Amino acid sequence: MIRALRRGIRRGWQGGWRGRLQLGVLALTALILAGVLALAGASLWYWPQLPELDRVTHYQPRQPLQVFTQDGVEIAQFGSERRQFMAIEQTPQRLKDAVLAVEDWHFCEHSGISLRGLARATLANLTGGMPQGASTITQQVARTFFLSTRRTPERKIKEALLSLQIEQRLSKDKILELYLNQIFLGQRAYGFAAASHIYFGKPLASLSLAETAMLAGLPQNPIYANPIANAERARKRQLIVLGRMKSVGLIDDAAHRAAAAERLSYRREQHTDVHAEFVAEMARQAVFERFGERSYHEGFRAHTSLRAADQKAAWAALRSAVLAHERKQPYTGAEDEVDLPQALGDEGPALERAAALALKDYQDDDELRVAVVLRASPRELVAQLADGQRVNISGDGLRRALTSKRLAISRGAVIRVAQERGASTWSVTQWPQAQGAFVALDPASGRVRALVGGFDFRRQPFNHVTSAWRQPGSSLKPFLYSGALESGLMPESLIDDAPLTLPDGSPPAWNPKNSDGRYAGEITLREALARSKNMVSVRLLQHISLGVARPWLERFGFEAARLPEDLTLALGTGSTTPLQLAGAYAVLANGGHRVQPVVIERITDARGAVIFEAPAAPKLDESTRVLPARNAFITSSLLNEVTKSGTAARVATQLKRGDLQGKTGTTNDAVDAWFAGYHASLVAVAWIGHDQPKSLGVGESGGGLALPAWIDFMTQALRGVPERQAEPPEGVVRGAYDWRYMEWQNGSGPQRLGQEGDVTPAAAATDSEPVKTPP
Numbered sequence: 001m002i003r004a005l006r007r008g009i010r011r012g013w014q015g016g017w018r019g020r021l022q023l024g025v026l027a028l029t030a031l032i033l034a035g036v037l038a039l040a041g042a043s044l045w046y047w048p049q050l051p052e053l054d055r056v057t058h059y060q061p062r063q064p065l066q067v068f069t070q071d072g073v074e075i076a077q078f079g080s081e082r083r084q085f086m087a088i089e090q091t092p093q094r095l096k097d098a099v100l101a102v103e104d105w106h107f108c109e110h111s112g113i114s115l116r117g118l119a120r121a122t123l124a125n126l127t128g129g130m131p132q133g134a135s136t137i138t139q140q141v142a143r144t145f146f147l148s149t150r151r152t153p154e155r156k157i158k159e160a161l162l163s164l165q166i167e168q169r170l171s172k173d174k175i176l177e178l179y180l181n182q183i184f185l186g187q188r189a190y191g192f193a194a195a196s197h198i199y200f201g202k203p204l205a206s207l208s209l210a211e212t213a214m215l216a217g218l219p220q221n222p223i224y225a226n227p228i229a230n231a232e233r234a235r236k237r238q239l240i241v242l243g244r245m246k247s248v249g250l251i252d253d254a255a256h257r258a259a260a261a262e263r264l265s266y267r268r269e270q271h272t273d274v275h276a277e278f279v280a281e282m283a284r285q286a287v288f289e290r291f292g293e294r295s296y297h298e299g300f301r302a303h304t305s306l307r308a309a310d311q312k313a314a315w316a317a318l319r320s321a322v323l324a325h326e327r328k329q330p331y332t333g334a335e336d337e338v339d340l341p342q343a344l345g346d347e348g349p350a351l352e353r354a355a356a357l358a359l360k361d362y363q364d365d366d367e368l369r370v371a372v373v374l375r376a377s378p379r380e381l382v383a384q385l386a387d388g389q390r391v392n393i394s395g396d397g398l399r400r401a402l403t404s405k406r407l408a409i410s411r412g413a414v415i416r417v418a419q420e421r422g423a424s425t426w427s428v429t430q431w432p433q434a435q436g437a438f439v440a441l442d443p444a445s446g447r448v449r450a451l452v453g454g455f456d457f458r459r460q461p462f463n464h465v466t467s468a469w470r471q472p473g474s475s476l477k478p479f480l481y482s483g484a485l486e487s488g489l490m491p492e493s494l495i496d497d498a499p500l501t502l503p504d505g506s507p508p509a510w511n512p513k514n515s516d517g518r519y520a521g522e523i524t525l526r527e528a529l530a531r532s533k534n535m536v537s538v539r540l541l542q543h544i545s546l547g548v549a550r551p552w553l554e555r556f557g558f559e560a561a562r563l564p565e566d567l568t569l570a571l572g573t574g575s576t577t578p579l580q581l582a583g584a585y586a587v588l589a590n591g592g593h594r595v596q597p598v599v600i601e602r603i604t605d606a607r608g609a610v611i612f613e614a615p616a617a618p619k620l621d622e623s624t625r626v627l628p629a630r631n632a633f634i635t636s637s638l639l640n641e642v643t644k645s646g647t648a649a650r651v652a653t654q655l656k657r658g659d660l661q662g663k664t665g666t667t668n669d670a671v672d673a674w675f676a677g678y679h680a681s682l683v684a685v686a687w688i689g690h691d692q693p694k695s696l697g698v699g700e701s702g703g704g705l706a707l708p709a710w711i712d713f714m715t716q717a718l719r720g721v722p723e724r725q726a727e728p729p730e731g732v733v734r735g736a737y738d739w740r741y742m743e744w745q746n747g748s749g750p751q752r753l754g755q756e757g758d759v760t761p762a763a764a765a766t767d768s769e770p771v772k773t774p775p
Contacts, residue, residue, distance in 0.1 A: 057169055063299030063606055067283040069274065070447075070601065073308040076280030079296035084193040085606065088177035092204050095192060096176065098216035101244045104137040108172055112138040112163030137179050138163040140219075144182050185218040186226035199227060201267035209255060210262035213241040227266055274308050275315040278453030278463050279599060286600050290612065299606025305447035305598055310440060313716035314450035314684075318438040319367065321688060321709035322455050323418075325696065326432035331400040334413035335431070336362075338372060346375050346382075355384040362386065362414060363458060368431060373413040378402060381409070381428070383417060391417060397427035435691055437464035437578045438709060440684040440717065443586035445617030446595035448579075449682065450713070462691070469562065469575040470689060473702065474532045475665030475674040476553075476572040479584065481529055482627065482635045483552040484540045485741075491526040491638060492737040495536045502567070512538050512571060515666070526738060529638045530646030532664065534571055541570040555626040556584035557594065572665060581676055582685040588636050588661070589678040591729070592627035593620045629729035634739050636661050636726065639677070647703050648675065654711050657723045662710070664702035669695040675706040680724055682717055686710045 064079030100107050113136060135143070142162035166175060181191040189195040195215055196204045207215070217237030218226055225233035239260060246256045283302035287295045294300075338358040344351040355372045362370045364386045371383035371391065381393040381401075401408050401415075409415055409428070418429045432455060440450040453463035462468070489495075497520040500512065514534050520527075528536035541549055550563050563574040576584075583597050595618065603612040618624050639661035643651035647664045662677020671693045676685040686706040689696065696705065728734075731742050 063297065065284060065287055065295050065300045065302065067276075067280045067302045067304065069276070069304060069306040069308045069311065071308050073274050075274050075276040075304075075306070075311075076283070078280075078284050082188045082194045082198060083181070083190040083299075084197070085181050085191070085299070086193040086204065088173045088180070091177070091180060091192075092207070092212070094209060094212050095180070095204055095207075095216065097250045098212050098241055098245060099180065099192075099219075100137075100176075101248050101250055102216055102241045103140075103219060105244075105248055107137050107176070110136060110138075112136060112167035113160050135159070136163065138166055138175055140183070141175055141178050142166060144184075145178075183219050184222055185215065186222035187228055197267075199266055200264075208259070208262060209251065210238070210242075210259040210264060213245070213259060214238045214264060217241045227264070274306075274311050276304075276306055276311050276451070277457035278461075278465065279304055279306055279311075279448075279451050281457070281461065282463070282466070282599055286612075287603055290603070300611075301604045301606075301608075303601045303604070305449065305601050306451065307449045310450040310713075310717050311452075313713050314438045314440060314452050317709040317712035317716075318436045318452045318686065319455065320712060321686070321705060322432050322434055322436045323367070323429075324708065325434050325688065325700075325705055326430065327400075328697065329430075329433070331408065331428070332430060334373075334409050334415050335370075336414040338412050338414060340372070340374065340412045352384065352388060356386070356388060358412075359384075359386045359414070365416075365456070367418055368416045368429060369418065371415055371417045373409055373411055373415060376407050376410050376413070378407050381407070383415065385417075391426045393417065393426045393428060395425075397425055399427075401428040431459075433690065434688055434696060435460065435464060436689075436709070437468060437687045438684070438713065439465045439578050439582050440682055440713065441582055441586060441597055442681065443589035443595065443678065443683050444620060444681075446583070446586065446597045447601075447617065448597055448599045449717075450684075451579075451599065460691070464687065465578045467577065468687070468689075469577055470672045470687065470693075471573055471667045472576045472581060473572040473665035473667040473672060473674060474534075474537075475581060475663050475676045475702070476574075476576075477529060477532065477537050477570075478588070478635055478639055478663050479553050479556055479558075480537060480540050480544070480549060480570060481525065481638060482588075482631055483544050483549055484525065485631050485634055486552075486628075487544050487548075489525055489540075489543075490735075490738065490740045491524060491634060492735065492740070493525045494522045495525060495528055495539055497521060497523050497528065497533045497535050500535055500538055510568060512567075524738075526638055526641050529663075530641045530644075532642075532647050537570040538567055541567055555594070556587050558584060572667065578685045578687050581674075582683050585676050585678055585685070586683045587627055588632050588639070589680060589683050590620060590632075591629050592632040593618075593624040594626045595620075595624070628731070630731040630741060633726060633729055633732055634741075637739055639663055643677065647701075648677070648707055650703070650707060651677070651711060651714075655714060655718070657718075659723045659725055660714070664707060666701040666703075670697060670700040671695055673700060673702040673705040675702050675710045677710055677714075679714070679718060679721070680726065681721065682714075684710055684713055684717075686713075 063083045063085060064077040066074055067076040067078075068074055139159050142159050146162055147159055181193070183192075184190055185192065185195040187195075187198050189198045192215055193204055195218065196202060196207060199215065200207060200211055214227060214234060217234065217240060220237065223229065225237050227234040242251070242256055242259050245251045246253070251259070283304060284295070287300050287302055291298070291300065340351065340354055340358065344354055351374065355374065358372050359370055364370050369385050371385050373381060373383050374390070375382040378398070379394060381398060382390060383393065384390050398407070416429045416431055417426050419426055435454050436452070437454065438450065438452040439448060441448045451465050453465045454460050497514070499519065502510070512534055515532070519535065520531070520533070523531075523533070523536070525536075544552070546565060546567075546569065549569065550560055550565070553563060554560055557580055558574075558576060562576070563569060579597055583595070586595055587593065598614045600612075601614050602610055604610050640658070642648050642664070643660050643662050644658065648662050651660050651662060652658065660677060660679055662675060665672070665674030665676065672687065672689045673696055674685070674687050676683075678684065686709040688705045688709075728739065732739055733742050734740075
């Protein structure tokens with residue numbers, strides 16, 4: 001046979017041009033036949049090695065864990081892939097058109113492999129033209145789901161074979177759906193629905209033609225040519241998509257010109273509409289405890305009780321309060337020093353690039369912007385922000401950084417700068433050393449409406465709302481006053497505010513005194529709480545007794561193990577968390593009922609099926625009551641006085657409404673600053689302190705530090721909420737001087753609490769009755 005083939009070749013070569021033509025045709029035919037045989041052999045070899053198609057026939061996209069507010073605002077995603085599944089029926093036609101036009105215009109005609117595209121790519125490669133791909137959308141699906149990205153003959157053969165199988169098993173719509181949801185599009189975005197939110201901050205249906213074309217251009221090279229990494233390359237790819245859509249007749253000249261001229265704006269990666277990082281972490285832990293690693297790729301959704309507007313207000317209020325405290329602290333200097341060679345000069349692109357490179361690993365912040373100093377003198381400082389913006393700082397903006405008329409920072413210093421809200425000028429500042437916490441909840445249901453666990457989650461993820469056990473100080477006093485009401489004292493009762501001789505067994509070296517060092521003599525219970533008189537609180541505790549007072553405090557949710565067993569309890573020693581304290585004040589706000597705080601409302605899977613749901617809010621009835629309604633009403637009236645004429649009088653002055661109650665709290669040496677208060681529909685607690693307990697400064701207090709945050713929050717949260725005065729419940733009457741329990745109205749009068757805690761009728765009393773103790 002070989003000899004015959006050789007003879008045929010020799011005769012053909014000697015047969016002139018016709019013979020040589022025939023020989024060429026024969027050779028080409030033999031080459032094609034050999035290629036077909038080789039391809040067939042390879043296909044037979046690789047066919048048994050192909051994976052099962054379950055991953056595409058039973059598609060389960062890796063979707064991240066998402067966390068939402070009660071009103072549907074997303075606050076976080078957890079998982080390496082950001083993905084939002086969108087069924088093909090819901091996918092905008094404009095996106096399908098753009099993707100098909102640029103990726104695979106004959107998608108609906110081929111059977112998985114485009115011979116036309118293959119021939120075009122082969123010709124370009126053989127003639128030395130621009131290398132071209134020949135992969136159809138089906139081939140890209142096969143590669144994405146089953147194969148590596150290495151360009152080997154084995155991979156290409158398997159890709160073609162898998163494409164043929166996929167086309168046989170799935171409809172064109174299903175294949176396109178897989179592609180649109182699975183393809184990587186840069187910035188950790190998988191699928192076009194996720195990419196739309198990541199790049200533009202809105203759903204696919206809201207995208208313009210120009211924005212759609214930008215996304216449709218990403219699959220070719222999503223890392224190199226996405227608009228965040230390189231806007232110029234992404235723009236060129238966008239124009240190719242628009243041009244292709246025009247050439248195949250999907251858009252006309254006018255639409256093409258308008259889209260090409262449209263200026264696109266992109267969502268900043270670090271931008272967050274609602275800062276709720278601490279709640280997001282609580283949700284992540286709750287889901288992970290139930291589902292482990294499945295939490296991050298099966299599309300679970302955690303729905304929290306937060307309200308977006310309240311959360312925004314709480315975050316802004318707490319940050320403002322902590323920064324206000326920080327501005328009173330001495331300047332401690334630059335965060336770091338980097339090298340900016342003098343050879344770079346004071347201007348020009350080389351210096352700008354060097355400064356940007358120097359800042360790339362530093363955490364920026366919405367308010368405390370990180371910057372590197374380019375030029376510094378006692379008169380003016382020029383710095384560059386992480387985004388390339390230059391700021392000039394002079395005058396008052398430099399004052400904190402001046403030491404003996406010398407600037408404490410120089411060229412290359414990494415510092416923090418800030419703009420006052422509504423101002424155009426910048427000032428040198430620093431990261432605060434103090435921490436803070438804020439929580440607000442609905443007293444009727446326990447649902448947490450806002451929670452800010454610290455100043456900045458990225459720097460300090462410890463959740464102070466749920467886990468910081470701190471002394472409550474005077475914010476604990478209202479609960480002792482509540483106990484005093486059940487022991488026979490009324491708001492008009494007189495208590496001696498005077499130095500106290502302590503009995504044997506009191507803590508050694510404990511010498512209680514009023515915070516201002518002043519004593520008022522006999523004052524009413526109402527005035528004593530309004531002015532937060534320490535000596536009155538100690539006498540109240542003596543009168544009630546520790547054995548009765550500690551169980552009484554447990555009714556409000558305080559833990560006995562964290563309450564001291566001595567008279568220091570009267571001044572708020574022991575420990576509580578902001579969340580526990582908010583729950584205690586909720587008992588007063590809702591008329592005497594205990595409710596459990598709830599943050600995670602429910603968890604659903606990727607299809608929306610509920611797989612966890614918190615218990616429904618309880619109906620407030622006698623089964624939930626822990627405090628008589630009359631007690632809650634009168635205690636609230638005492639706390640209302642605090643916000644009108646007492647240590648928190650700024651509440652009435654600034655909020656201009658009379659239906660608010662609250663109490664300041666300051667521990668020894670101003671280590672902890674609190675304000676806890678409520679409206680009938682909302683309880684909120686603010687705390688400011690240091691992680692390692694130390695003084696916040698001489699003269700600091702809960703009224704000066706925490707109260708402003710509470711007022712700022714309530715200003716927003718109660719906007720549009722009408723003022724509402726509580727109606728006295730059964731068993732409460734208005735006496736000659738103040739509210740009283742009904743049984744004290746006739747035949748009895750207010751009580752007097754003497755220096756040693758002895759109770760006697762006051763001058764206005766008639767017949768006295770035995771002192772009552774809490775039930």
